[in-house]
Amino acid sequence: MRAFVKFGTQAGEAGVREIAPPEPGPGEALLRVAACGICGSDVHAFNADPGFEWVKPPITLGHEFSGTVESVGSDVSGVEPGDRVVAVAIQGCGLCDLCAEGSTQLCAERVALGLSRDGGMAGYTSVPAKGLVPVPEDLDLKTAALGEPLAVAGRAVGVRGEVREGQSVVVSGPGPIGVMCAMLARSRRAEVLLTGVGPDTEARLPAAERAGIPTANLSDAPLEDHLRRRFGERGPEVWIESSGSVRALDSAIKAVRPGGRVVVVGLYAQKMAFFPTDSVRREIGLVFSYSCNLADYTAALGALASGDLDPAPMLSEFPLTDASAAFEEVRRGRAVKALLVP
Numbered sequence: 461m462r463a464f465v466k467f468g469t470q471a472g473e474a475g476v477r478e479i480a481p482p483e484p485g486p487g488e489a490l491l492r493v494a495a496c497g498i499c500g501s502d503v504h505a506f507n508a509d510p511g512f513e514w515v516k517p518p519i520t521l522g523h524e525f526s527g528t529v530e531s532v533g534s535d536v537s538g539v540e541p542g543d544r545v546v547a548v549a550i551q552g553c554g555l556c557d558l559c560a561e562g563s564t565q566l567c568a569e570r571v572a573l574g575l576s577r578d579g580g581m582a583g584y585t586s587v588p589a590k591g592l593v594p595v596p597e598d599l600d601l602k603t604a605a606l607g608e609p610l611a612v613a614g615r616a617v618g619v620r621g622e623v624r625e626g627q628s629v630v631v632s633g634p635g636p637i638g639v640m641c642a643m644l645a646r647s648r649r650a651e652v653l654l655t656g657v658g659p660d661t662e663a664r665l666p667a668a669e670r671a672g673i674p675t676a677n678l679s680d681a682p683l684e685d686h687l688r689r690r691f692g693e694r695g696p697e698v699w700i701e702s703s704g705s706v707r708a709l710d711s712a713i714k715a716v717r718p719g720g721r722v723v724v725v726g727l728y729a730q731k732m733a734f735f736p737t738d739s740v741r742r743e744i745g746l747v748f749s750y751s752c753n754l755a756d757y758t759a760a761l762g763a764l765a766s767g768d769l770d771p772a773p774m775l776s777e778f779p780l781t782d783a784s785a786a787f788e789e790v791r792r793g794r795a796v797k798a799l800l801v802p
Contacts, residue, residue, distance in 0.1 A: 496800045
């Protein structure tokens with residue numbers, strides 16, 4: 461079968477290869493993949509960026525995927541051939557206190573599909589059956605591949621950010637997670653502004669605008685001007701930082717109103733100097749949001765099935781054979797969310 465494999469440790473050492481189809485082991489299910497999204501972490505692994513040295517080739521990339529169960533291994537219950545599912549991307553040991561609490565993504569022994577073990581950029585993949593989530597009957601299976609990034613955004617907006625109706629919310633970074641955060645905040649009837657910079661005007665900000673999200677290009681006017689036009693003098697109550705830019709995070713901490721909250725869902729390649737006294741005196745809440753758990757997946761798939769969110773403006777579909785071109789489109793910011801279809 462064809463799979464997009466990271467076969468070396470250097471930048472760009474990945475491509476579509478012919479490999480043997482996997483067989484499900486004990487406790488596993490074999491999935492026929494319907495679609496797999498390209499995530500920023502996939503791009504980091506593809507580029508061999510700092511912080512991703514632990515990804516050991518050869519490995520099939522991809523953790524944002526949906527599919528149909530083809531067969532199951534021994535010791536599997538509750539999952540049958542024909543089931544339409546998505547796989548929880550980060551799975552815990554199932555034995556520790558954090559896993560018992562439902563915070564499997566925080567488990568010290570967690571395993572990341574597509575990074576720690578073979579993922580979904582392939583025709584078939586074998587995954588732990590305990591980490592499968594049913595896809596609602598009325599949800600298109602390829603669209604269900606968006607369950608993972610939407611679950612990440614949902615956790616940042618609803619669980620960690622506690623965004624409520626009427627609040628003023630800024631989201632910085634118009635990548636897939638940022639756009640989805642903005643969409644979810646708007647669905648909660650918050651006043652939303654999504655910010656980006658010059659390169660984002662080619663595809664990302666226009667895609668958000670097509671989805672009805674107010675945007676701001678920080679390359680054409682200072683941040684303060686955009687905030688004043690959108691929210692007046694009162695400033696944002698919640699700021700969700702998804703860009704991974706320490707400059708954006710610094711701006712968020714400084715710009716959120718006293719008593720406000722900054723939610724950090726981006727990942728960063730640089731260290732940040734932070735003088736906390738001003739934030740203490742303004743009583744700023746600073747919280748971090750990492751990945752998602754089973755409850756977040758269930759909520760995300762429900763939101764997609766309900767039709768409350770329309771992801772179409774941000775999607776670009778590529779055949780798996782064109783995966784290298786799709787990675788380049790994502791890397792250059794010309795595709796917001798690329799889906800690979802085997």
